[in-house]
Amino acid sequence: MSFTTDSTIYTFExxxxxxxxESTETKTKMEVNVYLPKQYDSASSxxxxxxxxxSGLTCTPNNASEKAFWQPQADKYGxxxxxxxxxxxxxxxEGEDDxxxxxxxxxxxxxxxxxxxxxxxxxxxxxxxELQTKLAEQFDKLDFDTISITGHSMGGYGALSGFLQxxxxxxxxxxxxxxxxxxxxxxxxxxxxxxxGDDKSQWAKYDPTDLIKAYEGPSPEILIHVGKADxxxxxxHQLLPENLVEASKGTPFEGKVSVNYEEGFxxxxxxxxxxxxxxxxxxxxxxxxxx
Amino acid sequence: MSFTTDSTIYTFExxxxxxxxESTETKTKMEVNVYLPKQYDSASSxxxxxxxxxSGLTCTPNNASEKAFWQPQADKYGxxxxxxxxxxxxxxxEGEDDxxxxxxxxxxxxxxxxxxxxxxxxxxxxxxxELQTKLAEQFDKLDFDTISITGHSMGGYGALSGFLQxxxxxxxxxxxxxxxxxxxxxxxxxxxxxxxGDDKSQWAKYDPTDLIKAYEGPSPEILIHVGKADxxxxxxHQLLPENLVEASKGTPFEGKVSVNYEEGFxxxxxxxxxxxxxxxxxxxxxxxxxx
Numbered sequence: 001m002s003f004t005t006d007s008t009i010y011t012f013e014x015x016x017x018x019x020x021x022e023s024t025e026t027k028t029k030m031e032v033n034v035y036l037p038k039q040y041d042s043a044s045s046x047x048x049x050x051x052x053x054x055s056g057l058t059c060t061p062n063n064a065s066e067k068a069f070w071q072p073q074a075d076k077y078g079x080x081x082x083x084x085x086x087x088x089x090x091x092x093x094e095g096e097d098d099x100x101x102x103x104x105x106x107x108x109x110x111x112x113x114x115x116x117x118x119x120x121x122x123x124x125x126x127x128x129x130e131l132q133t134k135l136a137e138q139f140d141k142l143d144f145d146t147i148s149i150t151g152h153s154m155g156g157y158g159a160l161s162g163f164l165q166x167x168x169x170x171x172x173x174x175x176x177x178x179x180x181x182x183x184x185x186x187x188x189x190x191x192x193x194x195x196x197g198d199d200k201s202q203w204a205k206y207d208p209t210d211l212i213k214a215y216e217g218p219s220p221e222i223l224i225h226v227g228k229a230d231x232x233x234x235x236x237h238q239l240l241p242e243n244l245v246e247a248s249k250g251t252p253f254e255g256k257v258s259v260n261y262e263e264g265f266x267x268x269x270x271x272x273x274x275x276x277x278x279x280x281x282x283x284x285x286x287x288x289x290x291x
Numbered sequence: 292m293s294f295t296t297d298s299t300i301y302t303f304e305x306x307x308x309x310x311x312x313e314s315t316e317t318k319t320k321m322e323v324n325v326y327l328p329k330q331y332d333s334a335s336s337x338x339x340x341x342x343x344x345x346s347g348l349t350c351t352p353n354n355a356s357e358k359a360f361w362q363p364q365a366d367k368y369g370x371x372x373x374x375x376x377x378x379x380x381x382x383x384x385e386g387e388d389d390x391x392x393x394x395x396x397x398x399x400x401x402x403x404x405x406x407x408x409x410x411x412x413x414x415x416x417x418x419x420x421e422l423q424t425k426l427a428e429q430f431d432k433l434d435f436d437t438i439s440i441t442g443h444s445m446g447g448y449g450a451l452s453g454f455l456q457x458x459x460x461x462x463x464x465x466x467x468x469x470x471x472x473x474x475x476x477x478x479x480x481x482x483x484x485x486x487x488g489d490d491k492s493q494w495a496k497y498d499p500t501d502l503i504k505a506y507e508g509p510s511p512e513i514l515i516h517v518g519k520a521d522x523x524x525x526x527x528h529q530l531l532p533e534n535l536v537e538a539s540k541g542t543p544f545e546g547k548v549s550v551n552y553e554e555g556f557x558x559x560x561x562x563x564x565x566x567x568x569x570x571x572x573x574x575x576x577x578x579x580x581x582x
Contacts, residue, residue, distance in 0.1 A: 010520070010555035012565045066358050066560060229301065264301035269357060274303045 002134040003032075012071040013038035018061070021134065025126040026088040027119060032131065033061035033083040034139070037074040046143040049079045049287040051280075052170075054127065054151030054158040055086050057187070058105045064152070067269035073280035077289040080142055082135065084127050086154065091120035102190055108182075109158035110206050112195035121195055124206075128162050128169070148283040152176040152272055153232070153239075154187070160208035160222070160244070167217025172286035174223035174279045176272045177230055181209035181243040186236070209240070209247045212257075219252035223282045225275045227265030293425040294323075303362040304329035309352070312425065316417040317379040318410060323422065324352035324374040325430070328365040337434040340370045340578040342571075343461075345418065345442030345449040346377050348478070349396040355443070358560035364571035368580040371433055373426065375418050377445065382411035393481055399473075400449035401497050403486035412486055415497075419453050419460070439574040443467040443563055444523070444530075445478070451499035451513070451535070458508025463577035465514035465570045467563045468521055472500035472534040477527070500531070500538045503548075510543035514573045516566045518556030 003019040014037040023030040040048055051074070055064050061083040064070070070081045087107030093116060096103035107123035136144040149170045151159035156178025163173035182188020183203045192203040204210035224241055232238040241259045248257045265271040284290065294310040305328040314321045331339055342365070346355050352374040355361070361372045378398030384407060387394035398414035427435040440461045442450035447469025454464035473479025474494045483494040495501035515532055523529040532550045539548045556562040575581065 009557065009559070009561050010518070010553070010565075011561035015555075016561065069360060069564075071564075227301070262301075264299075264306075266300065268300070270300050270302035270307065273360075273362075274301075 001138055003138055006031075011035075013075045014040060014071065016065055016071070023088075023126060023130060025122040025130045026091070028088040028091050030088070030126070030131075031061055031085050033065045034135065035065070035071055035074055035081040035083075036139075037078055037080060039075075039078040040080065040141060043141045045140050046145070048142050049146040049148070049289065050142055050144055051079050051081045051283055051287075052127070052132075052147060052149045052159075053081055053083050054109060054149070054155030054162075055083065056151070056153030056155050057086070057101050059086050059155075060105075061085055063269065064272070067273060068152075069273040069276050070280070073276055077280060077284040077287075079284065079287055079289060082131070084131055087123060088120045093117065093120065101187055102194055106154065106191060108154060108191040108195060109161060110192070110195050113202065114195060114197050117195050124162070127158070128166060146171060146287055148172040148287055150174045150176070150279055150283065151178070153267065154179055156180075156224070157182055157188075157208060161206050161211065164208055164211035164215050165205070167215065172220045172283050174282055176224075176275065176279070177226050177233065177239055177267055178208070178224060178241065179238055181207060181240040183207045183210070184243065185238045185240060187238050209243045212244060212247050212251055212253055215251060215253070217252075219256055220286055221282070222253060222257045223279060224257065224259045225271075225278070226259060226261050227267060227271045228261050229264050230267040230271070232267050292429055294429055297322075302326075304366045305331060305362065307356055307362070314379075314417060314421060316413040316421045317382070319379040319382050321379070321417070321422075322352055322376050324356045325426065326356070326362055326365055326372040326374075327430075328369055328371060330366075330369040331371065331432060334432045336431050337436070339433050340437040340439070340580065341433055341435055342370050342372050342574055342578075343418070343423075343438060343440045343450075344372055344374050345400060345440070345446030345453075346374065347442070347444030347446050348377070348392050350377050350446075351396075352376055354560065355563070358564060359443075360564040360567050361571070364567055368571060368575040368578075370575065370578060370580060373422070375422055378414060379411045384408065384411065392478055393485055397445065397482060399445060399482040399486060400452060401483070401486050404493065405486060405488050408486050415453070418449070419457060437462060437578055439463040439578055441465045441467070441570055441574065442469070444558065445470055447471075447515075448473055448499060452497050452502065455499055455502035455506050456496070458506065463511045463574050465573055467515075467566065467570070468517050468524065468530055468558055469499070469515060469532065470529055472498060472531040474498045474501070475531060475534065476529045478529050500534045503535060503538050503542055503544055506542060506544070508543075510547055511577055512573070513544060513548045514570060515548065515550045516562075516569070517550060517552050518558060518562045519552050520555050521558040521562070523558050
C-alpha cells in the first residue's frame with residue numbers, strides 16, 4: 001500500500017480521502033486528496049473514471065476540495081476526482097519557500113533540469129505518471145485508462161500542457177483561467193527559467209501554445225473559462241488565452257478551443273465553482289458518462 | 292448609506308457583496324457578506340426574501356460564503372443570503388482575543404450584561420435588529436419581512452434561539468450541528484457565564500431547550516442535521532440535540548423537530564455543504580418560493 005489514509009471525510013454522497021505517500025519522483029512525502037463518488041462503493045473493478053484536477057499557485061490539495069465544488073458533480077456523473085499537491089514540500093532546497101510564485105506551492109508541473117531543483121521538482125512525471133500508477137494499484141475500482149484533466153491558473157496550464165504532451169492519454173481537457181502561453185508571461189518566465197534554465201527550446205516542450213502547433217492525436221473540444229475582471233488576465237497579461245486560440249489555427253484544434261470570457265468574474269474559487277458544473281458535463285461526455 | 296461595499300464578487304449567477312459598516316450596537320466596524328441571487332437585478336421593490344445564515348465559532352462572513360455553497364441554492368429559489376460576522380472585532384476589551392471559543396469570533400448571539408462585555412458584545416440586537424433594518428434601508432429590493440434563519444454550531448444555536456425568541460419574525464428555522472442546549476455544555480457555560488454572568492435564569496432566555504417549552508407562535512418544522520462522526524456531538528456532548536427534541540414534547544413543536552443524524556459526517560463545511568440543498572428547499576417552502 002503506497003498511500004496512508006490520513007482522513008476519510010464524508011461529504012455529499014461520497015467520501016473525500018486525504019492521502020499521503022513517499023514519492024519516488026520528488027523524494028518527499030506528498031499529499032493528495034481523492035474524492036470517491038457515491039457510485040464507488042458498489043462499483044466493480046476499474047469502472048470509475050477519473051478527473052485529474054491540477055491546482056494553482058500556492059494551493060494544496062485542500063483548497064479545491066473545499067471550495068471548487070466538484071463533489072456534487074462527481075456524484076451526478078460517477079467520476080472520481082484526484083487533487084494532487086502543487087509541488088514537493090520540505091525538500092530542503094535553499095530559497096524554495098521564499099516566493100509565493102516559485103518553489104513550494106509552485107512546481108509548475110515540469111521535470112526540473114536545473115541543478116538546484118532537478119532532484120525533487122519532478123511534478124510532470126509525478127502527476128502524469130507515478131501518482132496515477134500508484135493510485136490505480138491501491139484503488140482498483142478506479143479506471144485510470146479513462147481519465148480526463150482540468151485545472152486552474154498554473155494548474156490550467158498544467159492540464160493543457162499534460163494533455164498536449166500525451167496524445168490519447170486523456171479523454172478530454174478543460175481549464176479555468178489557464179496560463180496559456182507561459183513562455184510569454186512573467187509567471188512562466190520565472191518558473192521555466194528557474195526549473196528549466198535559459199534555453200527556451202526546453203520551455204516549448206511544456207508551453208501549450210507551442211505544443212498545440214505540433215500536436216498529433218485526438219482533438220476533443222478544449223473548454224476554457226476566463227474571468228474578464230481577473231486582474232491576472234486583463235491587467236498582468238499572465239494568462240494569454242488568445243495566443244493559444246491563435247496557435248490552434250491550422251491544427252486539429254482549429255475552432256475547438258472554446259474560450260468563454262465571463263463578464264465580472266475574477267480569478268478566485270468564487271469563479272471556479274461557478275463553472276464547475278459546465279466543466280463536469282464537458283468531461284462526462286468524453287468519459288462516456290451521462291446523467 | 293450605512294454600508295460600504297468593499298468588494299463585489301461575481302459568483303454563480305448572482306453577486307456576493309462584501310460590506311462593512313459602523314454598528315451602533317457593537318460600536319465597532321462590522322463586516323457582513325450578502326449574496327444577491329440572479330433574480331435580484333430585475334426584481335421589484337421588496338420582492339427578494341432573505342435567508343439569514345449565522346456562522347459558528349471562529350468564523351468570519353467569508354468561511355460560509357466560500358465553503359457552504361448557498362449560492363446555487365439561492366439562485367435556484369430566488370432568495371438572498373446574509374452572512375453576518377460572529378462577534379465584534381477590535382473592541383479593545385482585555386482578553387477578548389485570548390480564546391478561540393470566547394470573545395472575538397464567539398459572540399454567541401447574546402446581548403452581554405457583564406460589565407466587561409455589555410458595551411460591545413450585543414450580537415443579539417445586532418443580527419436580529421440593526422443589521423436587518425440597515426440592510427433593508429440600503430437594499431430596497433430585499434424583503435426583510437419574508438425572512439428565514441439558519442446557522443451552524445454556535446450559529447445553529449443562534450438561529451434556533453433567535454427564532455424562538457421572536458415568534459412570527461422568521462418564517463422558518465433550520466440548523467447544522469447546533470449547540471441545542473448551551474446551558475448544559477462547556478461551550479455554553481463558558482460563553483453564557485462570560486457574557487451573562489452566573490444567574491442561570493438569564494441563560495434560559497437564550498437557550499433553545501428552555502425557550503421551546505414556553506414558546507407560543509407559529510410552529511413550522513425545525514430541520515436539523517447532525518453528523519454522527521462529529522466529535523463535538525458524540526465525544527464532547529456540546530450539541531445535545533436530543534435535549535431539544537425531549538423539551539419539545541407537549542409544545543406546538545412536538546413531532547416537528549426533525550433531527551437527521553448522518554452516519555460518518557463531521558462538523559466541518561464538508562458536512563454543511565452536503566446538506567445545504569435540503570435546508571434551502573426547507574426554507575424556500577416557508578418563504579413562498581418554488582423551483
